[in-house]
Amino acid sequence: MPADQSPTRFQPLYVQVKEHLLTRIVEGYWLPGSLLPSENQLAGELGVSQGTVRKALDEMTAEKVVVRRQGRGTFVSEHTQEQALFHFFRLADAEGVSPAPSSEVISVSQREATLDEEAKLELKSGEQVALIERVRLLAEQPVVLETVVLSCANFPNIAAQQPLPNTLYTLYQSQYGVSILTAKENITAVVADKKDETLLKVPKGSALLRIERLAFSIDGRPVELRYSRCTTNQYSYQIELT
Amino acid sequence: MPADQSPTRFQPLYVQVKEHLLTRIVEGYWLPGSLLPSENQLAGELGVSQGTVRKALDEMTAEKVVVRRQGRGTFVSEHTQEQALFHFFRLADAEGVSPAPSSEVISVSQREATLDEEAKLELKSGEQVALIERVRLLAEQPVVLETVVLSCANFPNIAAQQPLPNTLYTLYQSQYGVSILTAKENITAVVADKKDETLLKVPKGSALLRIERLAFSIDGRPVELRYSRCTTNQYSYQIELT
DNA sequence: AAGTGGTCTAGACCACGAG
DNA sequence: TCGTGGTCTAGACCACTTG
Numbered sequence: 001m002p003a004d005q006s007p008t009r010f011q012p013l014y015v016q017v018k019e020h021l022l023t024r025i026v027e028g029y030w031l032p033g034s035l036l037p038s039e040n041q042l043a044g045e046l047g048v049s050q051g052t053v054r055k056a057l058d059e060m061t062a063e064k065v066v067v068r069r070q071g072r073g074t075f076v077s078e079h080t081q082e083q084a085l086f087h088f089f090r091l092a093d094a095e096g097v098s099p100a101p102s103s104e105v106i107s108v109s110q111r112e113a114t115l116d117e118e119a120k121l122e123l124k125s126g127e128q129v130a131l132i133e134r135v136r137l138l139a140e141q142p143v144v145l146e147t148v149v150l151s152c153a154n155f156p157n158i159a160a161q162q163p164l165p166n167t168l169y170t171l172y173q174s175q176y177g178v179s180i181l182t183a184k185e186n187i188t189a190v191v192a193d194k195k196d197e198t199l200l201k202v203p204k205g206s207a208l209l210r211i212e213r214l215a216f217s218i219d220g221r222p223v224e225l226r227y228s229r230c231t232t233n234q235y236s237y238q239i240e241l242t
Numbered sequence: 243m244p245a246d247q248s249p250t251r252f253q254p255l256y257v258q259v260k261e262h263l264l265t266r267i268v269e270g271y272w273l274p275g276s277l278l279p280s281e282n283q284l285a286g287e288l289g290v291s292q293g294t295v296r297k298a299l300d301e302m303t304a305e306k307v308v309v310r311r312q313g314r315g316t317f318v319s320e321h322t323q324e325q326a327l328f329h330f331f332r333l334a335d336a337e338g339v340s341p342a343p344s345s346e347v348i349s350v351s352q353r354e355a356t357l358d359e360e361a362k363l364e365l366k367s368g369e370q371v372a373l374i375e376r377v378r379l380l381a382e383q384p385v386v387l388e389t390v391v392l393s394c395a396n397f398p399n400i401a402a403q404q405p406l407p408n409t410l411y412t413l414y415q416s417q418y419g420v421s422i423l424t425a426k427e428n429i430t431a432v433v434a435d436k437k438d439e440t441l442l443k444v445p446k447g448s449a450l451l452r453i454e455r456l457a458f459s460i461d462g463r464p465v466e467l468r469y470s471r472c473t474t475n476q477y478s479y480q481i482e483l484t
Numbered sequence: 485a486a487g488t489g490g491t492c493t494a495g496a497c498c499a500c501g502a503g
Numbered sequence: 504t505c506g507t508g509g510t511c512t513a514g515a516c517c518a519c520t521t522g
Binding site: 490493 | 505509511513515517
């Protein structure tokens with residue numbers, strides 16, 4: 001029934017529909033926050049039944065690519081500040097609540113990527129990266145020392161974005177069209193160094209969480225590498241395993 | 243159409259079906275690993291359409307309560323050793339691979355629950371808890387010092403289970419009918435104490451990950467509290483945020 | 485009132501697994 | 504060959520949002 005000029009043949013129809021819609025979103029045909037055509041319109045355009053479109057959209061909802069609201073329609077997901085924080089900022093106190101973090105930028109700079117950065121961000125040899133270093137505060141106390149590494153090719157002239165917002169992911173989305181939906185984190189324990197002691201105001205010899213995060217764009221490319229060093233005397237990293 | 247004697251009325255049919263099936267599983271009517279009736283049989287028994295049963299089972303599949311295999315049927319989830327490790331053991335090396343851990347039991351004991359344990363495990367005042375203390379090794383090197391806290395009421399005479407298996411969750415399931423599907427973890431960084439230095443063979447002043455895990459049974463009750471202290475010089479805690 | 489997504493049904497055919 | 508879940512369709516009605 002369908003045209004079947006999709007990238008992947010021999011796939012269930014609803015998977016093809018899903019990939020078609022995903023491609024349109026990734027290419028910016030539908031921007032974050034915008035309203036998609038209704039199920040019936042899409043079904044008509046693509047020559048499949050409404051139920052098949054629904055199954056594709058249901059999976060995209062589960063993956064948080066779109067948001068569906070009864071009576072209103074289906075929308076491309078948007079990073080609100082709250083969503084980004086709730087999803088990616090995992091520090092909270094013993095009751096599981098976290099005051100809204102604020103940020104103090106320490107430095108913004110640029111240099112050639114290290115080999116490790118090249119590998120993790122899938123950069124060409126010798127590419128330039130931007131570095132953002134900042135301290136994040138909870139209840140006005142410094143808690144996290146954070147270093148963000150971005151490809152200058154993906155995020156041109158990011159240093160000029162002033163002031164940098166507290167949640168960078170909303171900036172990536174609004175200024176660079178990059179939606180971050182997933183990330184991998186790698187957590188170790190380290191002893192605070194001199195810089196940590198100064199900026200986080202912790203005693204010599206303190207233990208810190210070191211979190212290395214690689215964040216992925218909606219199309220699956222790694223786009224941001226972020227190192228966080230966190231004091232955990234007031235807050236802890238909380239996660240659900242499901 | 244349906245009998246509608248379900249616990250929650252005014253719910254979509256497929257939610258009622260799901261809760262009905264879940265109840266049967268929780269009560270042990272269908273044991274882990276056993277085959278459920280086919281979609282059509284269930285639909286007939288419950289007086290709903292096959293598509294409604296499918297939607298309920300699809301959600302239960304997403305929640306890992308059941309496993310579906312084309313051509314064979316739908317089975318109640320079973321903890322295999324591999325699944326339990328893959329799901330709940332988050333330590334791996336830089337390449338993301340983890341050698342199979344082994345365990346050395348340090349002690350098994352029993353005492354009255356602390357107030358903190360009572361609160362977290364939802365115990366009555368003064369209940370007894372069992373404590374299992376063990377060191378877990380990766381590639382024959384001690385990596386984790388682990389303390390497991392269990393209600394003696396839920397897990398009677400667990401000390402007699404000898405030898406304790408490497409993956410306790412399979413024991414909970416086979417001996418006590420407790421299936422653990424989800425957990426919450428709370429991670430902080432601590433400085434190694436004397437005991438850590440001895441048992442994990444780390445130098446004085448080392449930083450360790452301290453992981454507090456509260457694991458939940460299939461019916462949502464908290465059933466196990468586990469404290470882990472991990473060296474992260476060879477391995478790191480790895481997690482995906484989705 | 486009109487349009488949207490949410491639920492529910494019924495029936496068709498396909499792909500897989502086991503006897 | 505048979506029974507299973509997996510896919511796909513078509514149509515009905517409901518619940519919610521907007522004008």
